[in-house]
Amino acid sequence: MSARMTAIYYRVAEDLKEKIMTGKLLPGEMAPSESQLVEAYGISRMTVRQGIGLLVDGGYLYSVPGKGYYVAAPNLDKIIIDASQDRFFGQKMKVTLKKVDVVTADDTLAAKMETRAGEIILRMQLTLNSREGPVALDCRYLPYRKGEPLLENELQYADFPHIAARHSKVVLARSQFTIGAVLLAVEEAKALETEPGTAALCIEQLLFDRGGKPLGWSRMVCRSDRYVMTGVAYPYAERV
Amino acid sequence: MSARMTAIYYRVAEDLKEKIMTGKLLPGEMAPSESQLVEAYGISRMTVRQGIGLLVDGGYLYSVPGKGYYVAAPNLDKIIIDASQDRFFGQKMKVTLKKVDVVTADDTLAAKMETRAGEIILRMQLTLNSREGPVALDCRYLPYRKGEPLLENELQYADFPHIAARHSKVVLARSQFTIGAVLLAVEEAKALETEPGTAALCIEQLLFDRGGKPLGWSRMVCRSDRYVMTGVAYPYAERV
DNA sequence: TAGTGGTCTAGACCACGGA
DNA sequence: CCGTGGTCTAGACCACTAA
Incomplete structure (x- = not known):
């Protein structure tokens, strides 16, 4: 989306994605909480949320209000055919x-x-x-x-x-x-x-x-x- | 995404979507600017952005930094097959x-x-x-x-x-x-x-x-x- | 009760585009 | 120059979950 990939929130998302893709975070496990990430990166909560939002939209994470974010199971159920x-x-x-x-x-x-x-x-x-x-x-x-x-x-x-x-x-x-x-x-x-x-x-x-x-x-x-x-x-x- | 549809940002998104779906905003036209929506709804800019974000993610709008948001042309190029x-x-x-x-x-x-x-x-x-x-x-x-x-x-x-x-x-x-x-x-x-x-x-x-x-x-x-x-x-x- | 995510505010600085 | 969107802050209150 953004031309510059240097944004902090982008970095937060990349780091989390990396943990998921390398198996450090497995499907079903809980991801770090927002406040933990605020602490870890020394940034504000809204910025953390912006990063996490990318992963939620991408299907990597899903949130359970009151509990936290969980790693989603990869799913290959939707076939996409480019019909241009x-x-x-x-x-x-x-x-x-x-x-x-x-x-x-x-x-x-x-x-x-x-x-x-x-x-x-x-x-x-x-x-x-x-x-x-x-x-x-x-x-x-x-x-x-x-x-x-x-x-x-x-x-x-x-x-x-x-x-x-x-x-x-x-x-x-x-x-x-x-x-x-x-x-x-x-x-x-x-x-x-x-x-x-x-x-x-x-x-x-x-x-x-x-x-x-x-x-x-x-x-x-x-x-x-x-x-x-x-x-x-x-x-x-x-x-x- | 959210269980409650009563959020203000959600309302902003719905209203804009309605304008697009009924042809009041046509593809290629510029959508209201963030500051205009801040003014119109009497809410803060981050809330407006959250609403617009839904439409951008949904493919209704795209942004051109320095200029504004534009209404995207509907496109039917991607066929989705549910292969569950x-x-x-x-x-x-x-x-x-x-x-x-x-x-x-x-x-x-x-x-x-x-x-x-x-x-x-x-x-x-x-x-x-x-x-x-x-x-x-x-x-x-x-x-x-x-x-x-x-x-x-x-x-x-x-x-x-x-x-x-x-x-x-x-x-x-x-x-x-x-x-x-x-x-x-x-x-x-x-x-x-x-x-x-x-x-x-x-x-x-x-x-x-x-x-x-x-x-x-x-x-x-x-x-x-x-x-x-x-x-x-x-x-x-x-x-x- | 403490921690979580969901929503919202009122600011700020930046890069970019156009007049 | 001013208006635009992009990023970021440091708070706030809420509903919900679990102990």
Whole structure:
């Protein structure tokens, strides 16, 4: 956070973190109390608290009012996948807009968008390419709004959440992903220059506004020989 | 974080968050300065800073020293997948330990574990079942340590990171996931009670210690008709 | 009762940015 | 120059926990 790492509170946090990371303080054990640290460093309590706050936020410590601070057990339960559009889940990819049209929603599409079957939906079809060739087909759906032409430029270069947010003139609140495996259909395989029946990743993304209403849906199929998703899990939020 | 939501700093944060969420403060705009909030609420600067700190940590605001606080643009780039073992990526699953044995590492396994081919590796094979039947096969590998019998009880109920950490007597630092799509092999399909050539999710997990050394590797194949991974992306870390 | 963390105050000095 | 946020102080009162 701070550019200068020379702050005293920062030093307090580093020292405590070091004790935790080297096993001098084990999960479940009590960390030094605030007053002990005030004493040890010869600084004021608020400064000590600022340092401890970094470790609490980072998941290293948790506090029990009336008792003290305890060392938290590391946990690797949350996988984080970097889905920045320009890097396409960690890899550089060239995005090409193939087609924009409108379709009438069938039952499944209507269910996803929480609208009625027969509703008019805007559809965008994109291809993602790496140097080796086509990697994925992405099909994105937005509610159709007449009199609001979308700029193809934007469609091609902005990521889906941004397009959907601008299209609906709202702020996005949440995005939900579903990741599965499918066999490529004939047309999909053709577009991806491979054989039908090849295994592919299928990544669906549903966008919601603050009211929990769906703003857009996308379905992407990826040649699994050219692309795998990667994610990491860290026990701590690195802040110190 | 705090049990009582009646703290003044908490109120400051809530009020600012409300302004951001309702569009009264737009991304890129400058938030009220600390001194303005001191004035407006009639409280001291440190209390104001505590409130603002919640929003900064939550990703609502960022500070530019010498200038002020700005409203951050919401970003949905980080997908979070809850991989708690007992819920198996969000779904309840019965885990059965099928076999524990030792194998000699072939080239690919040796590469994953960063050891030499021919090295002895401990292998655990598990099956995951839902009410509908078998869902996934999980094969886990740990470096073999003689004289350290693993308790089958633990193997069955503890999650892989915990087993690996205890086995190697270290603290885990990181876990890396690779998610792809594969076609089920004959034996896999048989164990999963389906046909060879069915599409399946393949989730690999590599565990590292603090020195970046691999501590364990697992490969799981999941019937995609019975299981899909789900993840969410939130623009903000909810703290207020 | 003594110790803990949670909240809050009213100051202070600093580095940085912009007019 | 003044306003901004970043750091730090030396107190205070509170609710809670444990002995």
